[in-house]
Amino acid sequence: MKRPIIAGNWKMNMNNAETKKLIEEMAPLVADAKCEVVVCVPFTSIDTARKALRGTKIKLGAQNVHWAPKGAFTGEISADMLKELKVRYVIIGHSERRQYFGETDESVNARLKAALGAGLKAIVCIGETLAEREAGQTKDVVTRQLCGALEGIEKRDLKSIVIAYEPVWAIGTGKTATPLEANDTIRVIRKALRKLYDRTAAKAMRIQYGGSMNAKNASELMAMPEIDGGLIGGASLKAEDFAKVVNY
Ligand code: PGA
Numbered sequence: 001m002k003r004p005i006i007a008g009n010w011k012m013n014m015n016n017a018e019t020k021k022l023i024e025e026m027a028p029l030v031a032d033a034k035c036e037v038v039v040c041v042p043f044t045s046i047d048t049a050r051k052a053l054r055g056t057k058i059k060l061g062a063q064n065v066h067w068a069p070k071g072a073f074t075g076e077i078s079a080d081m082l083k084e085l086k087v088r089y090v091i092i093g094h095s096e097r098r099q100y101f102g103e104t105d106e107s108v109n110a111r112l113k114a115a116l117g118a119g120l121k122a123i124v125c126i127g128e129t130l131a132e133r134e135a136g137q138t139k140d141v142v143t144r145q146l147c148g149a150l151e152g153i154e155k156r157d158l159k160s161i162v163i164a165y166e167p168v169w170a171i172g173t174g175k176t177a178t179p180l181e182a183n184d185t186i187r188v189i190r191k192a193l194r195k196l197y198d199r200t201a202a203k204a205m206r207i208q209y210g211g212s213m214n215a216k217n218a219s220e221l222m223a224m225p226e227i228d229g230g231l232i233g234g235a236s237l238k239a240e241d242f243a244k245v246v247n248y
Pocket of ligand 1 (some may be wrong): 009016171174212213231
């Protein structure tokens with residue numbers, strides 16, 4: 001059985017004091033979680049989060065990583081730097097990075113290789129925009145993004161990768177894909193994985209849904225056979241809401 005994974009994506013929220021408080025509130029509420037629990041915090045809160053997470057079941061994550069080991073890349077953070085701070089997971093290719101910071105399938109692939117090379121686990125985000133969905137391009141877009149992200153990635157490394165299917169139109173909008181829609185698109189993603197690798201690898205891959213997933217809709221989404229977890233934005237910023245998702 002695959003272990004479901006629920007990850008909070010705090011985005012550009014939570015200073016150090018808020019990080020400590022939120023983790024202290026959240027940790028007891030998710031102490032009996034059956035799934036794997038991760039919080040992906042801002043770079044500046046990583047050290048505080050690491051300390052606050054000690055002795056809890058929650059794992060530490062970051063929200064981006066650069067592809068180069070070091071050098072003249074002002075403002076960027078390397079995989080080894082994250083590793084040094086005991087970060088376990090890193091989100092790569094979030095749609096906000098694709099939309100506002102010029103992230104491409106190629107840069108996602110390069111970041112993924114750097115993360116894996118440093119021994120980090122990655123949550124790789126893919127998903128179509130509203131325009132792409134309305135143009136009937138959802139399958140093509142997620143397949144292209146998936147293949148681009150995984151270019152040159154060996155089968156043995158797949159165990160360190162989680163895919164997050166996040167329809168862009170559902171992120172932060174309160175609009176969720178229906179469980180059936182999410183399940184259908186994730187099935188497409190799994191089919192693409194089968195083509196890229198094989199049936200066993202596709203089956204073993206954990207694929208999350210993300211986009212306005214919250215305390216109310218989590219159990220319905222998690223009941224779908226293809227959905228192996230959630231990437232939670234807004235609802236991960238309140239301990240009780242996040243705990244309700246984790247304890248779906
Ligand atoms: P949301 O964000 O839950 O606020 O829609 C999800 C995400 O962007 O990962």
